[in-house]
Amino acid sequence: MTNPSPDIGPSPSVEARQPTREGVLRAADKIAQLLPQTPLLPLELPNGGTVWCKVESLQPVGAFKIRGAWHRLTDLTDEERASGVVAVSSGNHAQGVAWAARKLGIAATIVMPNDAPQVKLAATREHGAQVVLYDRPGGEDRDTVAANLVAQTGATLVHAYGDPWVIEGQGSAGIELAAQLECFADGGPTRVVTPCGGGGLASGLALALPDAEIVPVEPEGWDDVARSLATGVIQRVPRDAPKTACDALQTPATFPINFAVMSARGLKGLGVSEEEVRAAQRYAFSKLRLVIEPGGAAGLAALLAGKVPADGRTAVILSGGNVDPAAFAHVIAQPL
Known part of the structure; x- marks a missing residue:
């Protein structure tokens, strides 16, 4: 254990x-x-x-996922909104965050696996988010990718469930x-x-x-x-x-x-x-x-x-x- x-x-x-x-x-x-x-x-x-x-x-x-994303992003401070958000998702949380971010005028970057369904990748991009791919089959750590983005940009992490x-x-x-x-x-x-x-x-x-x-x-x-x-x-x-x-x-x-x-x-x-x-x-x-x-x-x-x-x-x-x-x-x- x-x-x-x-x-x-x-x-x-x-x-x-x-x-x-x-x-x-x-x-x-x-x-x-x-x-x-x-x-x-x-x-x-x-x-x-x-x-x-x-x-x-x-x-x-x-x-x-649109529910949690909306509640989280609408509670961001003005300073947090200006710095944008980062999320990790195979597609549903990605779209929820991207949808809410576009409606609120917040920049969103979503870390997604390169084997995610194409329908989810396309929809996330259509909502205006920047998509950063990671190699899930190759064992690349998605959370490390997200942590690096947060450190580089000062964005707020909107975790898919631990928030x-x-x-x-x-x-x-x-x-x-x-x-x-x-x-x-x-x-x-x-x-x-x-x-x-x-x-x-x-x-x-x-x-x-x-x-x-x-x-x-x-x-x-x-x-x-x-x-x-x-x-x-x-x-x-x-x-x-x-x-x-x-x-x-x-x-x-x-x-x-x-x-x-x-x-x-x-x-x-x-x-x-x-x-x-x-x-x-x-x-x-x-x-x-x-x-x-x-x-x-x-x-x-x-x-x-x-x-x-x-x-x-x-x-x-x-x-x-x-x-x-x-x-x-x-x-x-x-x-x-």
Whole structure:
């Protein structure tokens, strides 16, 4: 077991602040003034029961990441805005930061792997961000690349999950979800199943929904959050981790700030196979007419595989929708 320190340290302003439910509510107010709510759709499961799908793939950037990025960037000081921001992402957080930065007139540089889906690379550039590539297959350290950029420019690092503002912003999805489910099911969610990479969304949901069970779901072999929560010590993804189509969930380890929130709520994670993820993509397309990328379908995969029960007030986060068209066509061409 290992208990690593973060690969790239947070700024002093991040270290001095902890995410709170009050911060989640403030982020939700910001988002409500900026964007319409994403839909909450009922979905009948093949083994019986209904799950409520929070469709974050329909955000302007195709993912919930726009929430944390907006909350973080709108809280920057004038001096921080003038120095720009740096982020590390395979594509969804990249687009969220780039979208928010363009809207706020802030320069953004995004460190992205050279094997990221082309659709994500192109969309990030279209939002006006400068993209700096690193060699993920070759083992180049993305956090070192980002740290060097921060040191050279004085920019603010907007971490994809290990940032209190980002955690609070992602949690705003839970505030929306709870209000919607109150209308549709006469009560808030008892359980929320969510895709999980570094734990930013799971942490935010844990703060937003103190009375609901939060279930983080990761690809098999990349289940460091589940192992961390089970052992009580932060675990890393092994160097020989298997290939996964869930590029959005390929994070090396959770951060202490996320681990603390998830541990305090007693979260328990689980893993899903590549085939279970593909089956979830097909099911969402067939039943809801939704395009969901592999990582965004991880939570639904767990439900369809019977790894998590649905009690009528169980919800699942579907995010994101940034998938290579050819790869998606190949997946959905297979039978359910």
